[in-house]
Amino acid sequence: MRACWIAVCWLGICTAGCTTTRIVGLPTRDTLVRDQLVIYSDFNLPRHHRLVEELVARLQDVSNRLRLPVSYEPIHVYLFESADRYQKFLTSRYPDFTNRRAFFVETDTRLTVFAYWGDRVAEDLRHELTHGYLHTMVPHLPLWVDEGLAEFFEVPRGRNGLNRPHRDLLLEENSHGTWHPNMVQLEQLSSAGDMTQLDYAESWAWMHFMLETTPARRDLLQNHLARLRMTGKAPPLSSELQRLEPRVEQRLLEHLNHLARP
Ligand SMILES: [Zn+2]
CATH class of the missing domain: 3.40.30.160 (Collagenase ColT, N-terminal domain)
Incomplete structure:
Protein backbone atom coordinates (compact mmCIF):
# COMPACT_ATOMS: atom_id res chain seq x y z
CA MET A 1 0.00 0.00 0.00
CA VAL A 138 -9.53 26.74 -6.98
CA PRO A 139 -12.80 25.96 -5.21
CA HIS A 140 -14.75 22.80 -5.99
CA LEU A 141 -11.82 20.92 -7.44
CA PRO A 142 -12.89 17.39 -8.51
CA LEU A 143 -11.48 14.85 -6.06
CA TRP A 144 -9.55 12.87 -8.65
CA VAL A 145 -7.97 16.03 -10.15
CA ASP A 146 -7.04 17.20 -6.66
CA GLU A 147 -5.35 13.88 -5.89
CA GLY A 148 -3.78 13.54 -9.32
CA LEU A 149 -2.13 16.95 -9.01
CA ALA A 150 -0.98 16.21 -5.43
CA GLU A 151 0.62 13.00 -6.74
CA PHE A 152 2.27 15.01 -9.52
CA PHE A 153 3.69 17.68 -7.23
CA GLU A 154 4.74 15.31 -4.42
CA VAL A 155 7.68 14.27 -6.61
CA PRO A 156 10.89 16.19 -5.84
CA ARG A 157 11.54 19.24 -7.99
CA GLY A 158 13.46 18.57 -11.18
CA ARG A 159 11.70 15.30 -12.05
CA ASN A 160 8.88 16.92 -14.01
CA GLY A 161 6.22 15.19 -11.94
CA LEU A 162 7.31 11.69 -12.92
CA ASN A 163 5.93 9.40 -10.22
CA ARG A 164 7.75 6.17 -11.06
CA PRO A 165 5.87 3.83 -8.67
CA HIS A 166 2.60 4.93 -10.27
CA ARG A 167 3.94 4.49 -13.79
CA ASP A 168 5.22 1.01 -13.00
CA LEU A 169 2.01 -0.06 -11.29
CA LEU A 170 -0.19 1.07 -14.16
CA LEU A 171 1.94 -0.59 -16.83
CA GLU A 172 2.08 -3.84 -14.89
CA GLU A 173 -1.66 -3.92 -14.27
CA ASN A 174 -2.33 -3.06 -17.90
CA SER A 175 -0.03 -5.87 -19.06
CA HIS A 176 -2.12 -8.31 -17.00
CA GLY A 177 -5.35 -6.89 -18.38
CA THR A 178 -6.43 -5.72 -14.92
CA TRP A 179 -6.39 -1.99 -15.62
CA HIS A 180 -7.34 0.21 -18.53
CA PRO A 181 -7.62 4.02 -18.49
CA ASN A 182 -11.09 5.25 -17.63
CA MET A 183 -11.34 8.93 -16.72
CA VAL A 184 -15.13 8.78 -16.51
CA GLN A 185 -14.85 6.27 -13.69
CA LEU A 186 -12.47 8.59 -11.83
CA GLU A 187 -14.97 11.43 -12.22
CA GLN A 188 -17.56 9.42 -10.28
CA LEU A 189 -15.37 9.28 -7.16
CA SER A 190 -16.61 11.47 -4.33
CA SER A 191 -14.70 10.23 -1.28
CA ALA A 192 -10.96 9.81 -0.81
CA GLY A 193 -11.76 6.78 1.29
CA ASP A 194 -13.18 5.08 -1.82
CA MET A 195 -10.04 5.65 -3.89
CA THR A 196 -7.84 2.65 -4.53
CA GLN A 197 -4.11 2.68 -5.15
CA LEU A 198 -4.87 2.31 -8.87
CA ASP A 199 -7.22 5.30 -8.75
CA TYR A 200 -4.43 7.45 -7.29
CA ALA A 201 -2.01 6.17 -9.90
CA GLU A 202 -4.38 6.77 -12.81
CA SER A 203 -5.27 10.23 -11.51
CA TRP A 204 -1.57 11.05 -11.52
CA ALA A 205 -1.16 9.59 -15.02
CA TRP A 206 -3.84 11.81 -16.53
CA MET A 207 -2.37 14.91 -14.91
CA HIS A 208 1.12 14.01 -16.12
CA PHE A 209 -0.26 13.30 -19.60
CA MET A 210 -1.91 16.72 -19.74
CA LEU A 211 0.93 18.72 -18.23
CA GLU A 212 3.94 17.03 -19.80
CA THR A 213 3.05 16.15 -23.39
CA THR A 214 1.47 18.73 -25.74
CA PRO A 215 0.62 22.43 -25.33
CA ALA A 216 -2.97 21.71 -26.40
CA ARG A 217 -3.50 19.22 -23.55
CA ARG A 218 -1.82 21.54 -21.05
CA ASP A 219 -3.97 24.45 -22.18
CA LEU A 220 -7.09 22.35 -21.84
CA LEU A 221 -6.28 21.49 -18.22
CA GLN A 222 -5.28 25.05 -17.39
CA ASN A 223 -8.49 26.40 -18.95
CA HIS A 224 -10.52 23.81 -17.07
CA LEU A 225 -8.97 24.93 -13.76
CA ALA A 226 -9.42 28.60 -14.64
CA ARG A 227 -13.10 28.00 -15.33
CA LEU A 228 -13.52 26.17 -12.03
CA ARG A 229 -11.80 29.00 -10.26
CA MET A 230 -13.94 31.69 -11.86
CA THR A 231 -17.36 29.99 -11.86
CA GLY A 232 -17.06 27.02 -9.50
CA LYS A 233 -18.09 24.57 -12.22
CA ALA A 234 -16.91 23.18 -15.55
CA PRO A 235 -17.83 20.34 -17.92
CA PRO A 236 -16.20 17.00 -17.07
CA LEU A 237 -12.59 16.91 -18.14
CA SER A 238 -13.24 13.60 -19.92
CA SER A 239 -15.69 15.20 -22.36
CA GLU A 240 -13.38 18.14 -23.01
CA LEU A 241 -10.43 15.85 -23.65
CA GLN A 242 -12.42 13.54 -25.96
CA ARG A 243 -13.45 16.60 -27.94
CA LEU A 244 -9.79 17.57 -28.33
CA GLU A 245 -8.61 14.21 -29.62
CA PRO A 246 -10.02 10.70 -30.23
CA ARG A 247 -8.76 7.51 -28.60
CA VAL A 248 -7.26 9.47 -25.76
CA GLU A 249 -7.04 6.36 -23.55
CA GLN A 250 -4.69 4.79 -26.08
CA ARG A 251 -2.64 8.00 -26.12
CA LEU A 252 -2.31 7.78 -22.33
CA LEU A 253 -1.02 4.20 -22.53
CA GLU A 254 1.48 5.25 -25.19
CA HIS A 255 2.63 8.05 -22.93
CA LEU A 256 3.15 5.67 -19.99
CA ASN A 257 5.12 3.28 -22.18
CA HIS A 258 7.21 6.18 -23.44
CA LEU A 259 8.00 7.14 -19.84
CA ALA A 260 9.23 3.58 -19.19
CA ARG A 261 11.81 3.65 -21.97
CA PRO A 262 15.44 3.84 -20.80
ZN1 LIG B 1 -4.04 13.57 -1.24
Missing part, protein backbone atom coordinates in the same frame (compact mmCIF):
# COMPACT_ATOMS: atom_id res chain seq x y z
CA ARG A 2 1.66 3.21 -1.12
CA ALA A 3 2.15 6.47 0.69
CA CYS A 4 -0.79 8.43 -0.58
CA TRP A 5 -3.22 5.68 0.16
CA ILE A 6 -2.04 5.93 3.73
CA ALA A 7 -1.77 9.69 3.63
CA VAL A 8 -5.37 10.07 2.53
CA CYS A 9 -6.51 13.65 2.42
CA TRP A 10 -9.86 13.90 4.08
CA LEU A 11 -11.09 16.95 2.29
CA GLY A 12 -14.04 18.80 3.73
CA ILE A 13 -14.03 16.85 6.94
CA CYS A 14 -16.04 18.46 9.72
CA THR A 15 -13.74 19.74 12.41
CA ALA A 16 -15.97 22.40 13.87
CA GLY A 17 -14.56 23.56 17.18
CA CYS A 18 -11.09 22.19 16.51
CA THR A 19 -9.25 25.42 17.07
CA THR A 20 -5.57 25.49 17.87
CA THR A 21 -6.08 25.90 21.58
CA ARG A 22 -8.67 23.20 21.91
CA ILE A 23 -6.90 20.37 20.12
CA VAL A 24 -5.13 18.32 22.78
CA GLY A 25 -1.49 17.45 22.18
CA LEU A 26 -0.78 19.62 19.15
CA PRO A 27 2.85 20.64 18.64
CA THR A 28 3.43 24.09 20.12
CA ARG A 29 7.13 24.23 21.03
CA ASP A 30 8.23 26.01 17.89
CA THR A 31 6.48 28.14 15.27
CA LEU A 32 7.97 29.03 11.91
CA VAL A 33 6.18 31.41 9.54
CA ARG A 34 7.31 31.36 5.92
CA ASP A 35 5.07 33.18 3.46
CA GLN A 36 1.66 31.56 3.83
CA LEU A 37 2.98 28.53 5.74
CA VAL A 38 2.63 28.55 9.52
CA ILE A 39 4.53 25.50 10.78
CA TYR A 40 4.04 24.41 14.39
CA SER A 41 6.40 21.71 15.63
CA ASP A 42 7.31 20.01 18.88
CA PHE A 43 11.01 20.29 18.06
CA ASN A 44 13.25 23.13 16.89
CA LEU A 45 12.94 23.33 13.13
CA PRO A 46 15.94 25.08 11.53
CA ARG A 47 14.87 28.51 10.21
CA HIS A 48 16.17 27.77 6.72
CA HIS A 49 15.78 24.02 6.44
CA ARG A 50 15.97 23.00 2.78
CA LEU A 51 12.68 21.14 2.99
CA VAL A 52 10.93 24.27 4.19
CA GLU A 53 12.56 26.23 1.37
CA GLU A 54 11.33 23.65 -1.14
CA LEU A 55 7.80 23.69 0.26
CA VAL A 56 7.67 27.47 0.04
CA ALA A 57 8.97 27.39 -3.55
CA ARG A 58 6.45 24.72 -4.50
CA LEU A 59 3.66 27.29 -4.31
CA GLN A 60 5.14 29.10 -7.29
CA ASP A 61 5.64 25.79 -9.09
CA VAL A 62 1.97 24.95 -8.70
CA SER A 63 0.90 28.43 -9.72
CA ASN A 64 3.14 28.52 -12.78
CA ARG A 65 2.43 25.02 -14.06
CA LEU A 66 -1.33 25.39 -13.68
CA ARG A 67 -1.44 29.07 -14.68
CA LEU A 68 -3.32 29.96 -11.53
CA PRO A 69 -2.84 33.15 -9.51
CA VAL A 70 -1.27 32.73 -6.11
CA SER A 71 -3.37 33.17 -3.03
CA TYR A 72 -1.75 33.80 0.31
CA GLU A 73 -4.35 32.31 2.61
CA PRO A 74 -2.43 30.79 5.55
CA ILE A 75 -1.93 27.04 5.69
CA HIS A 76 -1.33 25.68 9.19
CA VAL A 77 1.08 22.73 9.38
CA TYR A 78 1.32 20.69 12.58
CA LEU A 79 4.54 18.73 12.55
CA PHE A 80 5.16 16.08 15.19
CA GLU A 81 8.68 14.99 16.04
CA SER A 82 7.88 11.28 16.10
CA ALA A 83 5.40 8.81 14.68
CA ASP A 84 4.57 7.80 18.24
CA ARG A 85 3.46 11.32 19.26
CA TYR A 86 1.57 11.73 16.01
CA GLN A 87 -0.24 8.42 16.49
CA LYS A 88 -1.22 9.33 20.04
CA PHE A 89 -2.65 12.60 18.79
CA LEU A 90 -4.62 10.85 16.06
CA THR A 91 -5.92 8.25 18.47
CA SER A 92 -7.28 10.96 20.76
CA ARG A 93 -8.57 13.39 18.11
CA TYR A 94 -9.01 11.54 14.82
CA PRO A 95 -9.43 7.88 15.77
CA ASP A 96 -10.71 6.96 12.31
CA PHE A 97 -7.49 8.19 10.67
CA THR A 98 -4.87 6.37 12.71
CA ASN A 99 -3.46 4.46 9.74
CA ARG A 100 -2.61 7.67 7.89
CA ARG A 101 0.89 9.06 7.77
CA ALA A 102 -0.26 12.60 7.04
CA PHE A 103 -3.49 14.32 6.14
CA PHE A 104 -5.03 17.58 5.03
CA VAL A 105 -8.15 19.11 6.49
CA GLU A 106 -10.19 21.93 5.02
CA THR A 107 -12.93 23.78 6.85
CA ASP A 108 -14.74 26.96 5.88
CA THR A 109 -12.14 29.06 7.68
CA ARG A 110 -8.94 27.06 7.93
CA LEU A 111 -6.55 24.87 5.95
CA THR A 112 -4.55 22.44 8.07
CA VAL A 113 -1.97 19.71 7.50
CA PHE A 114 -0.90 17.13 10.08
CA ALA A 115 2.30 15.08 9.65
CA TYR A 116 5.34 13.77 11.52
CA TRP A 117 9.06 14.06 10.90
CA GLY A 118 9.72 10.60 9.47
CA ASP A 119 11.63 9.14 6.52
CA ARG A 120 8.95 10.24 4.06
CA VAL A 121 8.05 13.61 5.53
CA ALA A 122 9.24 15.46 2.42
CA GLU A 123 6.97 13.47 0.09
CA ASP A 124 4.09 13.71 2.55
CA LEU A 125 4.37 17.47 2.98
CA ARG A 126 4.78 18.11 -0.74
CA HIS A 127 1.61 16.10 -1.32
CA GLU A 128 -0.50 17.60 1.46
CA LEU A 129 0.65 21.16 0.87
CA THR A 130 -0.19 20.81 -2.81
CA HIS A 131 -3.75 20.20 -1.64
CA GLY A 132 -3.46 23.26 0.56
CA TYR A 133 -2.13 25.46 -2.23
CA LEU A 134 -4.73 24.18 -4.70
CA HIS A 135 -7.56 24.83 -2.30
CA THR A 136 -6.50 28.44 -1.88
CA MET A 137 -6.64 28.86 -5.67
